[in-house]
Amino acid sequence: MDGKIFIGGGGEEYASPQGLSLTYANRHGLVAGATGTGKSVTLQIMAEGFSDAGVPVFLSDVKGDLSGLAKAGRVDHKLHDAFTARAARIGFTSYGYRAYPVTFWDLFGDQGHPVRTTVAEMGPLLLARLLELTEAQEGILNIAFRLSDEEGLPLLDLKDLQALLVWIGENRETLSLRYGNVSTASIGAIQRRLLVLENQGGTQLFGEPALMLADLMRTDADGRGQVNILAADKLMGAPGLYATFLLWLLSELFEELPEVGDPDKPKLVFFFDEAHLLFDDAPKALIDKVEQVARLIRSKGVGVYFITQNPADVPEDILGQLGNRIQHALRAFTAKDRKNLRLAAETYRENPRFSTEDAIKEVGVGEAVTSMLLDKGVPGIVERTLIRPPSSQLGPITAQDRKAHLAASDMAGKYDAPLDRKSAYEILAQRAEQAAAQAAAAEEKAEDMEPMFREFNAGRRYSGSRVSRSTSRRTKQSGGGFAEALTKNVMKELSGTTGRRIVRGILGGLFKGR
Numbered sequence: 108m109d110g111k112i113f114i115g116g117g118g119e120e121y122a123s124p125q126g127l128s129l130t131y132a133n134r135h136g137l138v139a140g141a142t143g144t145g146k147s148v149t150l151q152i153m154a155e156g157f158s159d160a161g162v163p164v165f166l167s168d169v170k171g172d173l174s175g176l177a178k179a180g181r182v183d184h185k186l187h188d189a190f191t192a193r194a195a196r197i198g199f200t201s202y203g204y205r206a207y208p209v210t211f212w213d214l215f216g217d218q219g220h221p222v223r224t225t226v227a228e229m230g231p232l233l234l235a236r237l238l239e240l241t242e243a244q245e246g247i248l249n250i251a252f253r254l255s256d257e258e259g260l261p262l263l264d265l266k267d268l269q270a271l272l273v274w275i276g277e278n279r280e281t282l283s284l285r286y287g288n289v290s291t292a293s294i295g296a297i298q299r300r301l302l303v304l305e306n307q308g309g310t311q312l313f314g315e316p317a318l319m320l321a322d323l324m325r326t327d328a329d330g331r332g333q334v335n336i337l338a339a340d341k342l343m344g345a346p347g348l349y350a351t352f353l354l355w356l357l358s359e360l361f362e363e364l365p366e367v368g369d370p371d372k373p374k375l376v377f378f379f380d381e382a383h384l385l386f387d388d389a390p391k392a393l394i395d396k397v398e399q400v401a402r403l404i405r406s407k408g409v410g411v412y413f414i415t416q417n418p419a420d421v422p423e424d425i426l427g428q429l430g431n432r433i434q435h436a437l438r439a440f441t442a443k444d445r446k447n448l449r450l451a452a453e454t455y456r457e458n459p460r461f462s463t464e465d466a467i468k469e470v471g472v473g474e475a476v477t478s479m480l481l482d483k484g485v486p487g488i489v490e491r492t493l494i495r496p497p498s499s500q501l502g503p504i505t506a507q508d509r510k511a512h513l514a515a516s517d518m519a520g521k522y523d524a525p526l527d528r529k530s531a532y533e534i535l536a537q538r539a540e541q542a543a544a545q546a547a548a549a550e551e552k553a554e555d556m557e558p559m560f561r562e563f564n565a566g567r568r569y570s571g572s573r574v575s576r577s578t579s580r581r582t583k584q585s586g587g588g589f590a591e592a593l594t595k596n597v598m599k600e601l602s603g604t605t606g607r608r609i610v611r612g613i614l615g616g617l618f619k620g621r
């Protein structure tokens with residue numbers, strides 16, 4: 108199995124080893140099958156194989172059962188005999204138990220190190236999708252991003268965006284002259300959508316320290332690839348957030364990684380579980396973009412594997428790009444099932460030994476119809492493959508083990524505490540404070556003038572009651588030159604990174620001319 112990841116045994120008596128070629132692992136793949144047919148275990152053994160080959164992987168763990176990768180399987184496990192028998196049957200002589208170098212991540216920061224990105228890095232297109240904005244609302248969001256750049260108001264977290272929207276509302280008339288109609292209704296709608304996102308836990312996703320991609324692409328001291336596991340059980344409750352986040356991650360990888368063509372082995376392999384969530388109700392424009400990212404990210408050495416119950420969940424253009432396939436059993440109860448089954452079977456190179464359609468119907472649990480890319484990227488003839496048993500623990504680790512693992516992780520402390528740098532929210536708040544101070548100062552000056560002028564000025568500025576002198580003095584001091592200098596400094600620092608980032612991002616760079 109040189110240059111290949113061992114997947115299982117195919118052919119007569121399952122005696123012929125089936126492998127996934129590392130050279131073509133960046134040509135993407137599909138793991139499909141009805142519930143309980145073995146998708147998660149297949150994902151687990153693929154992650155193990157890549158890690159052993161020195162390839163880091165990123166996978167989302169929808170049911171929590173993939174956390175077992177962090178622990179070695181055990182001889183006292185109830186399936187130990189079944190596993191060893193299976194290994195013997197497929198000639199997997201080197202089979203044994205071992206743990207893998209796992210890093211746990213969690214958007215909510217509970218079950219893993221927090222994963223954050225900034226609003227600016229997410230970009231207007233993905234954010235609009237995340238917030239399910241209409242075209243008019245998306246227009247306003249685009250204006251917000253423009254203004255953030257032009258006015259030096261960095262958008263890091265959600266409160267920055269909120270503050271900027273308020274500011275846009277206040278300056279609506281001037282802005283409408285420049286950008287066309289900026290309606291309060293649209294601003295209000297975006298603000299309400301932001302509240303929904305906050306309630307879904309979006310607040311934690313946006314902010315700093317933002318995830319550094321290099322932290323997902325590490326190998327350990329033994330040269331084994333890091334297995335990054337994203338806790339996705341809670342995230343499933345907010346499918347939009349889940350899909351958008353993973354899409355963002357892909358686009359970041361695309362942006363940041365250098366072109367490598369077809370490397371000996373991938374730089375990173377990305378498993379997208381419950382992939383149908385990405386495509387359900389997705390607008391055509393977004394699907395086109397996923398298709399585009401999938402096509403382009405290949406040359407960056409990133410392999411993307413979609414895991415889903417039914418291959419029909421994946422749009423045809425994208426399905427066509429998934430070269431390495433592991434198809435577990437599909438049901439054939441209804442007419443629609445049978446149609447899907449036929450369609451799934453049609454996409455494979457027939458094996459004279461059996462009918463693909465029948466095989467997909469018949470394969471047992473932990474068995475699959477497989478087709479991997481061969482030399483020159485040609486799809487191999489379909490095989491009935493008994494998938495190898497896992498070396499790491501089957502099923503989840505305990506909450507206690509996870510905690511201990513997190514504490515011992517070399518990522519501990521790097522992302523755990525949020526960092527709230529000065530950005531749009533703070534700057535706008537300070538501007539408002541300064542404006543108030545200036546008004547107060549002007550008033551104070553007026554008080555030194557002739558009583559008549561004073562009355563006149565005060566009357567003009569305020570129709571109602573006036574701010575008392577003591578308050579205005581205090582305000583004036585705090586809004587003085589120091590704060591202004593500080594703002595300038597911070598801006599200088601921020602405009603180097605965030606400003607630039609606003610205009611890039613697939614969803615701003617590659618996806619700019621939508």
Ligand SMILES: Nc1ncnc2c1ncn2[C@@H]1O[C@H](COP(=O)(O)OP(=O)(O)OP(=O)(O)O)[C@@H](O)[C@H]1O
Pocket residue numbers: 140141142143144145146147148149170186190193472473474494495496497501
């Ligand atoms: N390759 C394998 N080797 C040994 N046992 C396996 C293998 N694949 C699956 N099994 C057995 O089948 C069970 C179900 O598999 P798995 O959890 O992977 O199904 P699934 O398709 O992910 O299901 P779901 O859709 O419910 O998530 C496993 O717990 C294990 O006992």
Ligand SMILES: [Mg+2]
Pocket residue numbers: 146147148170
């Ligand atoms: Mg599963």
